Amino acid sequence: MVTADALHTQHDHATYLRERGAHYLAIVKKNHPALYARVRQLPWRDIALDHYQRTRAHHRMEIRRLKTAAFTHLDYPDAAQALQVVRWRRESGTGKLTIARVYLMTSLKPGEATGEQLAAWIRGHWSIENLLHHVRDRTFREDDSKVRTAHLPRTMASLRNLALGVHRQDGRTNIAAALRHTARDYKRPLTALGLAGRKGSIGFA
Incomplete structure (x- = not known):
């Protein structure tokens, strides 16, 4: 399905x-x-x-x-x-x-399929909408983006998905608050990605 x-x-x-x-x-x-x-x-x-x-x-x-x-x-x-x-x-x-x-x-x-099964599939789809597309629309204001050239819109969408995935994997449920938190220190996004340790050193495997 x-x-x-x-x-x-x-x-x-x-x-x-x-x-x-x-x-x-x-x-x-x-x-x-x-x-x-x-x-x-x-x-x-x-x-x-x-x-x-x-x-x-x-x-x-x-x-x-x-x-x-x-x-x-x-x-x-x-x-x-x-x-x-x-x-x-x-x-x-x-x-x-x-x-x-x-x-x-x-x-x-x-x-x-029963009505209960159909309802479960529909709710599952709306859960994806709420966790992904709604956040991209409201928090990232994707529809207001002026980036419309060639493959750049798809690239930006992928980067937004990456940010969402990283924050959710880190246990964050309020994405707007998570973005504000990471924006205050450039080392925080690197730490979330596993590219920097607690002291800010950057390492690559």
Whole structure:
């Protein structure tokens, strides 16, 4: 099972995976307007609930509802089911309520995975989004970068991923605080990379 955000919801990508025996679970957004409209306009109100989950963590309460619908006429390679996930999130401190609807497609046929399994895969994908892409967007402000020439954007993305990986491996959960900490002393990044000892000496193996 390969999960993907809307950027990778492409016919060629789905074909590549299916030809190699892999299944996909792909998010559908408005950057694919026709596909999004067809999935969104399914009679979701009349479709039975497949999975329900309520959690409380990080000073907020969340409710997630998952529905699935068999879909044999969707213009996407081997698409067998459409999914709707509705998320309610209420912040404990402010009481603010946000509701989000997310639509997905999968090559899995009805009965090949339970609602609980589908929900777990989706949450696993969002965990990656929160741990990686969200931090790159918010902390590194990647979307505001003016570096757009040739391979430089990919190089900078790799360096950001390296920084994230090093800090998380070092046990840091607040990446913004970790970046501020290492920025105060040029030896700290080298130490985190194993290139400098406690006294600041640099060595290479």
